[in-house]
Amino acid sequence: MVIASTLPTLDKKMEEEVLRALREEFFVGGKSVDEFEADFARYIGVDHAVAVSSGTDALTIALRCLDIKKDVITTSMTFVATPESIVLSGARPKFGDIDTESYNISPEEINKLISEQTEAIMPVHLYGLPCDMKEITDIAEDKGIKIIEDAAQSHGAQCGNRKVGSIGDVGCFSFYSTKNLTVGGNGGMITTNDGKIAEKARLLREHGGSNYSKYIGYNARMNTINAAFGRVQLQCLDQWIKRRHEISKLYKDKLADLMEIKLPIINDEHVYHLFVIQAEQRDELKEYLRKEKIFCGIHYPLPVTSLEPYKQYVDGSYPNAEYLATKALSIPMYPTLENKDIDFICQIIKEFYGEK
Numbered sequence: 402m403v404i405a406s407t408l409p410t411l412d413k414k415m416e417e418e419v420l421r422a423l424r425e426e427f428f429v430g431g432k433s434v435d436e437f438e439a440d441f442a443r444y445i446g447v448d449h450a451v452a453v454s455s456g457t458d459a460l461t462i463a464l465r466c467l468d469i470k471k472d473v474i475t476t477s478m479t480f481v482a483t484p485e486s487i488v489l490s491g492a493r494p495k496f497g498d499i500d501t502e503s504y505n506i507s508p509e510e511i512n513k514l515i516s517e518q519t520e521a522i523m524p525v526h527l528y529g530l531p532c533d534m535k536e537i538t539d540i541a542e543d544k545g546i547k548i549i550e551d552a553a554q555s556h557g558a559q560c561g562n563r564k565v566g567s568i569g570d571v572g573c574f575s576f577y578s579t580k581n582l583t584v585g586g587n588g589g590m591i592t593t594n595d596g597k598i599a600e601k602a603r604l605l606r607e608h609g610g611s612n613y614s615k616y617i618g619y620n621a622r623m624n625t626i627n628a629a630f631g632r633v634q635l636q637c638l639d640q641w642i643k644r645r646h647e648i649s650k651l652y653k654d655k656l657a658d659l660m661e662i663k664l665p666i667i668n669d670e671h672v673y674h675l676f677v678i679q680a681e682q683r684d685e686l687k688e689y690l691r692k693e694k695i696f697c698g699i700h701y702p703l704p705v706t707s708l709e710p711y712k713q714y715v716d717g718s719y720p721n722a723e724y725l726a727t728k729a730l731s732i733p734m735y736p737t738l739e740n741k742d743i744d745f746i747c748q749i750i751k752e753f754y755g756e757k
C-alpha cells in the first residue's frame with residue numbers, strides 16, 4: 402500500500418462534465434466558465450469572481466488591477482509564486498518573518514515594515530490557516546493601503562463569519578492539482594466586491610482587451626473543461642473540508658503526546674490544505690516513512706528570502722521562517738485518506754521515535 406502526501410479527487414461526475422463541456426462548448430471560456438465564476442463568487446461571498454489560468458496569474462493581475470508599483474508587504478515563508486507575482490506585476494516585495502505558532506505573518510511584523518513606499522499587503526493564509534485579518538484590515542484602513550489576499554491554499558477557510566478571499570480588496574485562489582479545490586489542470590480565481598477591479602481583471606486576462614486593448618495584458622483565460630471540472634468539485638468542497646477536520650483531530654489524538662514533534666494549530670478556521678508538523682530529525686523521519694511507502698512533503702525547504710532571485714529585496718532577518726524550513730514536514734492530508742492509513746502513519750512515526 403502506498404500513501405501519497407496529497408491526492409486530488411476524481412469521480413465519474415467530474416469526468417462526465419468535462420466530456421460534456423468538451424463536446425458542447427468552445428474549449429476556452431464560455432458558459433462553464435461563467436457558471437463556475439458565479440458559483441465561486443456565491444461560495445466565497447463576494448460580488449465578482451474572475452476565472453484565470455493559474456493562481457500566479459490571479460495574483461499578478463490583482464496587483465495590476467490595483468496599480469501597485471511600490472512596496473508590497475508579504476511573508477518570507479510561502480510558495481515562490483507569491484513574491485514572483487509581485488515582481489512580475491512591477492512592484493517590490495517587502496518580506497516579514499512568520500509567527501512561530503500560526504506560521505503566518507503577524508500584524509506586529511506588518512506594522513514594523515510599513516513605510517512611505519508601502520502600497521499593499523499580501524497576506525498568505527499559509528497551509529489553510531487564515532491570517533489575523535481583523536488586525537491586518539485595521540492596519541490597511543489606517544494607512545490607506547490595499548490588501549490582496551493570497552488564498553491559494555485556503556479555499557473555504559473562515560475568519561469569523563467571512564470566508565478568506567472576501568476580506569481584502571481582492572482575493573486570489575489557485576486550483577493547482579495539490580489544492581483543496583482543483584480543476585483537472587491549472588487554474589485560478591480572482592474574487593472582489595469591486596466591480597471596477599473585476600472589469601479590469603477581465604480585460605487583463607484577455608490581452609488587456611484583445612483587439613481593442615486598453616492595457617498590456619496576459620493570455621490568462623480559463624479553459625472550458627477546467628471550469629466544468631471545478632464546478633463539480635466546488636459542490637464537494639465543504640464535505641472535504643469536514644473530512645480534513647476529522648483527520649486533523651485524529652492526528653492530534655494520536656500524536657499530541659510525542660515530545661519530538663509539534664502539531665499545527667487545530668481549530669475550526671483552518672482548512673488543512675497541508676498538515677504541517679515540526680519534527681526533530683525531520684529528514685530522517687521523512688526517509689523512514691518513505692521506506693514504509695508513506696510519502697511526505699516539505700513546505701518549504703527554504704524561505705523565499707533565501708532564494709537567489711529574491712535576495713535583492715531582502716533587508717531584514719527571518720529566523721522563524723528559517724527555523725521552520727529545517728523542521729517542517731507535511732504529513733499526508735487529503736479527504737480520501739482513510740482512518741486505517743492515519744493509524745498506520747502515526748504508528749510508524751511513533752516507531753521512529755522509539756515509542757509504541
Ligand SMILES: Cc1ncc(COP(=O)(O)O)c(C=O)c1O
Pocket residue numbers: 455456457458479480482483525551553554574575576577587588589
Ligand atoms: C501560497 C501560494 N500562492 C500562489 C500559488 C500559485 O498558484 P499556481 O500554482 O496556480 O500558479 C500557490 C500554489 O501553487 C501557492 O501555494
